[in-house]
Amino acid sequence: EAVARPVGICSMMKLPVQASAAGLDAAFVGVPLDTGTSNRPGARFGPRQIRAESSLLRRFNGSTGAAPFDSLHVADIGDVNVNPYNLPESCRLIRGSYQHIVGSGCVPLTLGGDHTITYPILQAMAERHGPVGLVHVDAHTDTADRALGERIYHGTPFRRCVEEGLLDCGRVIQIGIRGSSYDPDPYKYCREQGFRVVPAEECWMRSLAPLMAEVRQQMRDRPVYISFDIDGLDPAYAPGTGTPEVAGLTPAQALEIIRGCRGLNIVGCDLVEVAPMYDVSGNTALLGANLLFEMLCVLPGVKTM
Template sequence: YTFSLRSADFFALQPRQTLALCSDRRGLCINPNRQCSGKRYNVPPSAEFVARVAGIPTMAKLPYQDTAEGLDAAFVGVPIDTGTSNRPGARFGPRQIRVESAMLRAYNSGTRAAPYESLVVADIGDVNVNVYDLKDTCKRIREAYRKILATGCIPLTMGGDHTIAYPILQAVAEKHGPVGLIHVDAHADTSDVVLGEKIGHGTPFRRCVEEGLLDCKRVVQIGLRGSGYSADSYEWSRAQGFRVVQVEECWFKSLAPLMDEVRNQMGKGPVYLSFDIDALDPGFAPGTGTPEIAGLTPIQGVEIIRGCHGLNLVGCDLVEVSPPYDTTGNTALTGANLLFEMLCVLPKIKYY
């Protein structure tokens, strides 16, 4: 997926062409107009020269590799919906996000971030889950993320239902200790037992608290809404020390001021970002398992992620995209763009 080009051929190209080509067959940045450092980077091919519909889908048309070795950040899929309580289909989320991610380009025009001039990034495929056994799947996820994190790579995860946050955070906390959490969602996902089961997409953050994986004074939940099983569905979260931002506090306003406060709350410690696509209103993101009306806008979703710039992010996920309910592909497209925004706020990203 990176261009193979001899130096003599490169400098024979017209100026407009040289602006579009950044790497040789090894992924080495060779374009002086990009002011690259000379470090080896993986640069996706430009749609100016390679049709978006061509090639095997990887996230953002990045190169694929088997492991996280040598990577600063990696996109990884966790294709499960075994923990889903309502509409299934999130097991196909990573695949569809990759397809829609062909629209992504190399630079963030809004923030001027240049992720592929800053970090070595690739798509490392999917965790080999067990679609018949959720507990075994959690074990497989935990072991896979231990290996990813051991390399120093920051994982950017495509779900999959929200159950996956629990084993991922087990691995993250093993490496970093209790972490801060920015949780963007329609639901708190702090139930104790659902239908007799303690593991599912409605329980991950209860399990994380019980196991000491979270620094509870550095947890914020944004966008919570919908009917509940009690008059105060978020009492337990507040009792743990979480900051709860219900959706009514977000209506009709920019969330940039909120994120100023969140950055102060998170401080310099490690932070994990978990973004459930159902945080967005189903008018914008209908392809999800448990939709709730009156949600966040995509603009607010982007504001939240961009507001994480400067934090010590050690991992991110985008979960609950369900392609069977996403007839236009817009939910997966939105998910792909939000994942790109996450990449653009990781530590050490270069901005023009």
């Protein structure tokens, strides 16, 4: 490298920063919103910290041979604006920004932010691509109807998406789900929509490569969105998050999931719920940065050396 690691303005992987997605194949973009959080806030600083820790990343994926920067035109396009005092307004702002990003033909790789943001992002995705398939890693299904009377917060995005026809429900998989619940049968709604739910219990001490073979079948060649809530992982690996649940996935399984998406028609990705203050080591953000890099490495068009 020509410069020392701590040198330089904190963009994702030290990529050039540009104001718009025009001309890009893929773009990292931050959405620093956490007003949708039900428990510990702080994910508004997720994008900042993920960018900071991403300085440890290098340009090749030594494990898979992927060479994303030799394949695609990629930049960091900064953050979309949000309104932390007004969730519905934030959703409108996000939707508008992503309409521009997606409209230019660019694949967004989003640094969240709490999971609320996936709802307006998927509005923009579906406007362009029609209902999308979804690979959703999370401790929670995020399909609640409302909380405290509100329809928009980080527990509801995928129900809103279903209601608006943004998802191709037979091509939805939710992996890593677990934890206590408000209802004795917490997966009822998901099953009724046709989602496949893979509870964390089915993942324990097991390679997820076979599961991903099935997922590739399920997704076929139509548009797929990857939404990765860092709380899908066990809190040992990702303490810096707002609603941790015990006994989650491992980073190895996370890599199996993302690498298992290679070959799919991925049209967008996000990594949400990194709340840095709960992990003073910075390692949750570093993990988030790595997962975003791995998503970049499986985008259509990325060559393997």
